[in-house]
Amino acid sequence: xxxxxxxxxxxxxxxxIANLANPEKSPVSAIIKTQYxxxxxxxxxxxxxxxxxxxxxxxxxxxxxxxxxxxxxVGLLRDSHLVGQNVIGANLGGSNSEIIxxxxxPLLFQVPENVSLAAATTIIGGADAALYxxxxxxxxxxETVLITGAAGSVGTYxxxxxxxxxxxxxxxxxxxxxGFLQSVGADYVIDYDQPLVPQLNQVPNxxxxxxxxxxxxxxxxxxxxxxxxxxxxxxxxxxxxxxxxQRFSFGNGGIGPNDYHQLLTALxxxxxxxxxxxxxxxxxxxxxxxxxxxxxxxxxxxLTYH
Numbered sequence: 001x002x003x004x005x006x007x008x009x010x011x012x013x014x015x016x017i018a019n020l021a022n023p024e025k026s027p028v029s030a031i032i033k034t035q036y037x038x039x040x041x042x043x044x045x046x047x048x049x050x051x052x053x054x055x056x057x058x059x060x061x062x063x064x065x066x067x068x069x070x071x072x073x074v075g076l077l078r079d080s081h082l083v084g085q086n087v088i089g090a091n092l093g094g095s096n097s098e099i100i101x102x103x104x105x106p107l108l109f110q111v112p113e114n115v116s117l118a119a120a121t122t123i124i125g126g127a128d129a130a131l132y133x134x135x136x137x138x139x140x141x142x143e144t145v146l147i148t149g150a151a152g153s154v155g156t157y158x159x160x161x162x163x164x165x166x167x168x169x170x171x172x173x174x175x176x177x178x179g180f181l182q183s184v185g186a187d188y189v190i191d192y193d194q195p196l197v198p199q200l201n202q203v204p205n206x207x208x209x210x211x212x213x214x215x216x217x218x219x220x221x222x223x224x225x226x227x228x229x230x231x232x233x234x235x236x237x238x239x240x241x242x243x244x245x246q247r248f249s250f251g252n253g254g255i256g257p258n259d260y261h262q263l264l265t266a267l268x269x270x271x272x273x274x275x276x277x278x279x280x281x282x283x284x285x286x287x288x289x290x291x292x293x294x295x296x297x298x299x300x301x302x303l304t305y306h
Contacts, residue, residue, distance in 0.1 A: 003097030004285050004303075007060040009049035012289045015063065023101035029075040030082055030108055032089075032100040036068040036121040038153070039280075039288045039301040041235075062094025063285075066124030068117045069100065069305075078105065086111040088120045088264075096282065098305055109260045112268040119267055119274035122153055122300040127263045127272065129234055130157035132255050133210045134165070137232050141166035144204040146222065149213030150186065151177040153300035154234065156275045158210055159184045164271065170203050172218070174296040184275070196221050211235055275299030 005018040025031055043063050045051045067089060071082045089108040091100050102108045111120040133154075139145050145162055149155045150171035162169050163185045171186035174193055181189045188203040190196065192215075200206075206226060211219060214235030223229060223242040231241065231248045239248045266272035277299040280288035288301055 001098040002283075003062045003094070004064070004282060005060050006047050006057075006063050009047065009059075011048045012044060012286050012293070014047065015285055015289075017283055017285075018060075020062075020097070022099055025073065025075050025101070026103060027075040027077040028103045028105070029073075030071050030078050030087070030102040030105075031073045032067065032069040032087065032102055033072050034067055034069040034095070034098055034100055034305045035086075035117050036279075036305070037064050037096050037282070037303045038066045038121055038125045039285075039292050039303060040064070040066070040125045041292065042125065044289055044293065062097050064094060064096040065090045065092060066121065067091060067095040067100055068111070068121030068124075070117075082108075082110070086117045086120070088117075088124055088260075090124060096285070096303065098282075106257050109257070109264060112264055115264060115267045118276060118279070118302060120264060121302060122274040122276060123260065123263050123267075126153035126274075126300055127157040127161075128255050128260065129154045129212075130161055131259055131263065132251065132253055133158060133212075133232060133234055134161050135255070136249070136251050137208050137210060137230065139165065139167045139208055143207045144168040144170060145208045145210060146170040146172060146190075146206045147186075148172045148192075148209065148211045148215065148218055149235070149297075150181055150184075150189075151299075152212060152297040153275070154212045155297075156184050156299055157272070158212070159186050160272055163187075168204055170206060172213070176296050177298055180298050184273075192218060197225060200225050208232070277301050279304050 005016045008014045147158050151173040169186050170188045171181040172190045175191035178189050190199045209231045211233035229246045233250050237250045279302045282303040
């Protein structure tokens with residue numbers, strides 16, 4: 001099989017396409033033919049060596065962890081009904097390969113028949129992170145929550161999940177994504193490339209911020225504008241707010257198996273929508289990751305296989 005391999009910490013341009021032996025089936029294996037993997041900022045940070053403190057790595061390694069594909073065969077201790085099923089999941093040993101050996105049953109989820117595999121794949125590293133963030137801030141219907149990086153895959157799911165809870169949502173994105181963010185469901189949209197204060201004066205008082213952009217400059221502007229403010233970041237590990245009454249926390253935890261099933265059900269019944277910006281063949285991974293870095297996101301980018 002061919003796989004995307006990180007052999008150094010030279011970033012995106014250090015990635016390699018390597019020929020590796022197919023994984024061997026064990027009694028707990030589900031052997032999956034990969035169809036999609038998400039292009040994640042997390043992977044780029046790993047490739048640059050910026051997550052060594054959070055994620056110890058041993059090189060060389062297959063990059064990525066999320067995937068969507070079809071089960072081709074299973075080991076003796078796995079459910080034989082999985083064969084032929086579309087699934088999504090996480091593989092801690094790397095996912096950006098043509099074949100994946102998924103050996104941890106709780107990290108594999110069947111995709112409903114009326115949900116496209118591409119859409120379902122956006123849950124990994126997208127909707128799951130968004131749901132985790134909403135669980136951490138525990139916003140009420142009387143609160144206004146501001147989202148940074150709102151046009152990305154995590155941000156688009158955050159808008160929808162908070163809106164379902166009746167929370168007033170202020171989405172921050174590039175001016176080129178203003179109409180897109182409105183269409184996703186944001187109550188108010190702020191363009192970060194335009195003067196911020198006049199726009200903040202036009203929206204309800206923000207009590208909580210979910211940061212998925214990781215811009216210290218943007219967080220500083222928000223902290224200086226508001227008094228009491230709770231900031232939860234998925235991107236910045238350490239930040240000191242401008243005022244003593246403000247609170248900051250960082251989180252990169254996960255959600256439970258039942259949460260993944262609920263997200264898939266929400267895609268199936270149309271209460272959540274997956275936004276896919278673009279798809280690239282997996283051998284064009286460098287082009288895809290550079291696009292993620294250099295372009296203004298409007299949903300998730302995916303790599304395709306086979």
